[in-house]
Structures are given as structure tokens and as C-alpha cells.
Amino acid sequence: MIRAQIVRWSWLALIVLQPLWHALLPQPLGAQSWPLAAVATAPLLLPLRGLWRGSLRSVTWAGYLSMLYLIVGVVEAWANPPQRITALVQVLLVGVFVISAVALSRTDPARN
Numbered sequence: 001m002i003r004a005q006i007v008r009w010s011w012l013a014l015i016v017l018q019p020l021w022h023a024l025l026p027q028p029l030g031a032q033s034w035p036l037a038a039v040a041t042a043p044l045l046l047p048l049r050g051l052w053r054g055s056l057r058s059v060t061w062a063g064y065l066s067m068l069y070l071i072v073g074v075v076e077a078w079a080n081p082p083q084r085i086t087a088l089v090q091v092l093l094v095g096v097f098v099i100s101a102v103a104l105s106r107t108d109p110a111r112n
Contacts, residue, residue, distance in 0.1 A: 003107065004054050006100035011051055011062060014069065014093045015044045021086045028082035043068075059101045070094040 021030050023037035043065055050058025069090060076087035 001104070001107075003100050003104040007059060007097060007104055008051055010093050010097040010100060011044070011048065014066075014090065014097065015041060015048070017086070017090055017093065018044065021083070021090070025086065029086065030083065056105055059104060063098055063101050066094045066097055070098075 018040040019034075019037040021037075022040050023032060023034045024030065026032065047058045047062040047065065051062055073087045073090035073094065077084045077091065080087070
């Protein structure tokens with residue numbers, strides 16, 4: 001199912017974005033901080049196994065967790081102009097994830 005693949009790949013892209021943004025991009029585009037990258041990436045790994053299996057419960061919890069990343073992205077885009085593009089990419093990825101997660105939950109109510 002294409003919606004489940006979009007859910008998976010947008011979540012993986014969000015996981016890849018965190019170390020790229022927080023540790024690998026040079027200043028002022030990023031913080032160049034591996035501890036910050038680890039703290040930003042670790043929560044995203046929690047629902048990954050369930051997302052990969054297609055568990056609707058994991059998709060729901062990942063949706064809740066993604067709201068934190070949406071808030072961080074919006075605040076960074078607003079308050080930190082050098083990091084605006086990366087922050088907006090994060091907001092876009094969260095938006096794609098949430099929209100595809102809602103579409104997935106609406107099309108297959110028998111999944112758990």
C-alpha cells in the first residue's frame with residue numbers, strides 16, 4: 001500500500017534529517033553538535049519497528065511524537081533565519097507523515 005510506504009519513508013527521512021541538520025551542516029546552517037543530534041534522533045527511533053510493520057498503534061504514537069518536531073521546526077524557521085530552510089524541510093516531512101498517517105488510518109480501519 002502506497003500510504004504505508006509514504007509513512008515509512010517520511011519517518012526515515014525525518015530520522016536522517018536530524019543528524020544532518022544538527023551535526024553535519026556547518027555553522028550557521030547547523031549546530032555541529034553530535035550530542036544534540038543524538039537527542040533529536042533518539043525519540044524518532046522508538047516507533048520505527050512498529051511503523052515498519054504497519055502497526056496503526058505505532059503510527060498513532062509517531063503522529064503524537066511528530067508534533068514535537070513540527071513545533072521545533074516552526075520555531076526554528078521563525079527565530080533562526082540561517083536554519084530556516086532545514087527547519088522548513090522538517091516541517092514539510094512532518095506534514096507529509098501526518099497527512100499520510102491520517103490517510104492510512106482512514107482507509108484500513110481493521111489494522112491494529
